[in-house]
Amino acid sequence: MQLPQIQRRKSRAVRVGNVTLGGGAPVSVQSMTSTVTADAQATLAQVRALTSAGVDLVRLAVPTRADTAALERIVGESPVPIIADVHFQAERALEAIAAGAAKIRLNPGNIQDRDQVRRVIDAAGEAHVAIRVGVNEGSVVERRDTARRQADLAKPLDDLMVEKLAEYLQTFQDAGFEDLVLSAKSHDALTCVSVNRKIAQRWDYPLHLGVTHAGTAQTGSIRSAAAVGTLLVEGIGDTIRISYAGDPLPEVAAGLELLYSLRLRPRVGAELVACPTCGRAMGDVAAMAEAVRCALADLAEPITVAVMGCVVNGPGEAANADLAVCAGDGKVVLYVRGKPLRSVPIDQAVQAVVEEARKLVGR
Ligand code: SF4
Structure with a gap:
């Protein structure tokens, strides 16, 4: 008996270590460690546990120099590609690239100095490291009380997120950097769906899907399935993270189950x-x-x-x-x-x- 199959959106292929995002590659499952990255031993133990659970890629927060200092060992011993999550300091991104991270997650909205962003782009280009450019609903509205803030607040949130993403991407496009993965996350499932549909229409970079601050496993699983599942059914999405507060291990099982349920991945077990x-x-x-x-x-x-x-x-x-x-x-x-x-x-x-x-x- 023939069953319906999802027609996936055509996106360009981007390599993240030995995993390909987009270009027809299977949708991959990501998770993020909850350990202090500077504690390489504890972090590696969690990376291994996530790998045993079926994760394809693991992201680590690197807020301090001690965290990026631990990265080289973690990257060297990890069974799966490691992504460094950078927020405010371009220095951390440069250190993570030097330490061998396969991908950097950057929210350029949190790094005001464009020259610093450009330094990260140049270093990533030389090292063939992919960059995820992410916008979150919390970082798209101008924080200072200016006319721009009023203008931002007057726009629909999904349109504003796309507009900010386009602004950030300009810096990458000016530098000729193409190894990009895009993401736009919101706590609100419908905003996630809407903004990602718009991004999927406008660019062909692979998309990372997830809901931000999804909550505990009980609410987070439903909210994520509503947003990520809807987009996946429409063929949108190349890598996913189901995020819960707490232990990341159940996220992986939930992500895999979502992909199995939609026949985006042959079931294991x-x-x-x-x-x-x-x-x-x-x-x-x-x-x-x-x-x-x-x-x-x-x-x-x-x-x-x-x-x-x-x-x-x-x-x-x-x-x-x-x-x-x-x-x-x-x-x-x-x-x-x-x-x-x-x-x-x-x-x-x-x-x-x-x-x-x-x-x-x-x-
Ligand atoms: S729900 Fe279960 S117990 Fe009830 S009729 Fe169906 S198979 Fe039988």
Whole structure:
């Protein structure tokens, strides 16, 4: 059966270490460490944990000289390309480029001196380091109380963000620098969607998508899925970050799940389907599904496993799953690709599903 596929926007390819953004390359998943970068050991431990979780690129904040001093070791030992996140000081960007960062994230709105921005561009050009030029809703309105601030405030936020981005890009274009990735982030999901649509129409640089200050996992996941998911469905976006407050590891799982759900990336490991349960449910579907998910977490092979609460609707609903388990009265029935296989007592259900799943993938 043929399923719909996303037609991706054509963007130019930009290399970030061994990862390509744009140019038809798979949408990559980024995350950002929450350690103090100067603590190279702790930062590397988190980079490795993020890599094991499936991240493609990791960004580190480098607010101090001690942070950029730790970068060389981190870059040397990291399994994935490292991006240095620079805000106010061009010096940090120059140090990060010298330390081997694969990409710099710069918000030129935070660096007032254009000559300093130009020095960073020249150094990045020589070292073949990509630069993400990012605008955030918080940095586009003129802060000083001037006529310009009043004019900024009178404009629609998405238009103002595009206008500021165009202004910043002029400096890069004047320097002939093309290894650019663009981003425009807002806390507001609809603004994110609108501004990125406009950017996608105007430039062909790869786009980094994300929602800023998305909140905790509960709100952040929904807000990010609303904004990033909408854009991805429209074919917009070359790399994504789902950002939450706190531990960055769950961000990676959420980013990958979003890409798997939209078939932008072939799934690695088991896809778990579970029915929402209703008055017909004959077992604890949520507990069974979670136990199966944990027991199959080590599988890399793509296999769909469905956990359903009854044998009335369960088998039909799960007919497309590789393996399904449907609860009955004190027992469960296992189905392989829609065909009944065997029934087992309900307290042996998880063990039986895990055994069959491993058999199906040859493990
Ligand atoms: S599979 Fe059965 S228990 Fe689950 S939601 Fe459907 S009808 Fe209800």
